[in-house]
Amino acid sequence: MLITTDQQHFQALGCRTPALKTPNLDRLAVEGMLFDRAYCPNPLCSPSRSSLITGQYPSTHGCWTIGTKLDEERQTIGQLLGDNGYATSLIGKAHFQPLRSLADQTSLEAPPTLRDLDFWKGFSGPYYGFEHIELARNHADEAWAGQHYALWMEANGLADWRQYFQGDGGGPPREHCWDLPEEFHYTTFVAERTVAAIDRAALAGRPFFTWASFQDPHPPYLVPEPWASMYDPADLEPGRLEPGELDLMPPWFAKTQEADPDFSEWQETPHFNHGFSSHLVDESELRKNIAVYYGMISFVDHAVGRILARLDELGVNENTLVVFTTDHGHFLGQHGLTAKGAFHYEDLLRIPMIARYPGRIPAGSRSAALQSLVDLAPTFLSAAGLAVPGDMQGVDQLPVWTGQQPAARDHVLVENRHQPTAVHIRTYVDDRYKLTVYRDKQWGELFDLVEDPQEHRNQFGNPSYEPIRAELMRRFLNAELRREASRFARIAIA
Secondary structure (H helix, E strand, O other): OOEEEEOOOOOOOOOOOOOOHHHHHHHHHHHHHEEEEEEEOOHHHHHHHHHHHHHHHHHHHOOOOOOOOOOOOOHHHHHHHHHHOEEEEEEEEOOOOOOOOOOOEOOOOOOOHOHHHHHHHHOOOOOEEEEEEEEEOOOOOOOOOOOOHHHHHHHHHOOHHHHHOOOOOOOOOOEEEEEEOOHHHHHHHHHHHHHHHHHHHHHHOOOOOEEEEEEOOOOOEEEEOHHHHOOOOOHHHOOOOOOOOOOOOHHHHHHOOOOOOOOOOOOOOOOOOOOOOOOOOHHHHHHHHHHHHHHHHHEEEEEEEEHHHHHHHHOOOHHHOOEEEOOOOOOOOOHHHHEEOOOOOHHHHHEEEEEEOOOOOOOOEOOOOOHHHHHHHHHHHHHOOOOOOOOOOOOOOOHHHOOOOOOOOOOEHHHHHHHOOOEEEEEEEEEOOEEEEEOOOOOOEEOOOOOOOOOOOOOOHHHHHHHHHHHHHHHHHHHHHHOOOOOOOOOOOO
16 A cells, blocks of 8 residues: 655654654554655656656656656556556546646646546546546645546535635635635545545455555645644744855756746746746745645644554554655755755655555664665565566665665666756765756756755865765766666577
8 A cells, every 4th residue: 555645845754853743654653664765756746656656767757747748558556466456546646647638648637627527427547557546636725626536525515616726716826724624625535535445445355556645735835724723833943044055056046045036047948947936935934834734744644544544444454565655855944945846955855755564564663775766666566476577667675674685776866857958957866975967067966965964065066075976977877877677688699
């Protein structure tokens, strides 16, 4: 079973940040393994989620940024497990397809299909290999509410659900406290329908792979009570920009601290670069945003508790592998940044991850072994006793999770191509160092994560680090060679 959130900072767990209350996720950590060095393969939703289900990097599976589509013919973990008898389901956010549909790149997740409830009444899969789906695309009160989530709201008595969302007379965007009742929130929807999917599989006596894909705590910062006022902004400490820390960074970093920055130099298509705007936020507003962000996480945690309780009630907890993670991280003021963008700090690339498998993963354990979302598909297959296809680029982490070996990889790679050429970045991370390179540019980043864990001192241009940089470049290039994969093995001389 897989449980994910969207855009959750790696420290945003109660077991890491005591001010944050996540008792159910903390329970998973107590009963399983908490990972300190888990990373996304891309700090944007669609590419990272596509890597999660394919076991391939975005440059291989083709969904290279948001606003692009994952090829529906791609082999996925849902398909492979389904072919071997598993009841597979995806509940909540998919985001494998863009918010626009063209003849050569059609999308079920775009208007007008998004709001065509007659279509969704008749369609619940298969979708990217998942036998059964129930989708919800929107974040907070965005106008993208529809799909199975809208049907669920109507079935549960909220006929006028449109008034709680932008568009269709719903008014301007809301802020912080949402008038939508908690019982009709999409977090409740994901929990309830996940439980229903598990129940169906259990009743049929089938093994199951269910992905509960929660949309929060992705901005906008908006959540119903009691979660909206659960945390006092005065009790929370935002991240900080250290004086001078951006001086040695690529030029678009410093521009985020301008009131009206000009990012046109990197605007290669009509489509906006996430994060390429002013990140100046009044501290009181930032504190309030963090308070609501924490409330969104605690609401999700409450929903996770419902799912875990159902596994207990059905008596399947002991033989079910549960993995919790997110698609990428989030800035809460660190380095003067908010939300996300082409800024490859740990806050955005590192992610929370927990795995529980009673009797196999040691309870209460913690691992500093490097992990990547691209590893989840091969690891799930391994746990099911199935072969890992040769064209998956992730590695099987099950021996690490079960304590049989200390590590399965010595580095992780992170891609980020948000414009065809103008915003194209790649990062190599090993046990100590992080190296980031930029397409067609002399810029770069080199951080010593042991000596400078907060990443305040970019050593890329420091002459004393030249030998280290050269060695990291060699390892980086070798890593690119090593990740080549092929569906077919060589079976003949010619």
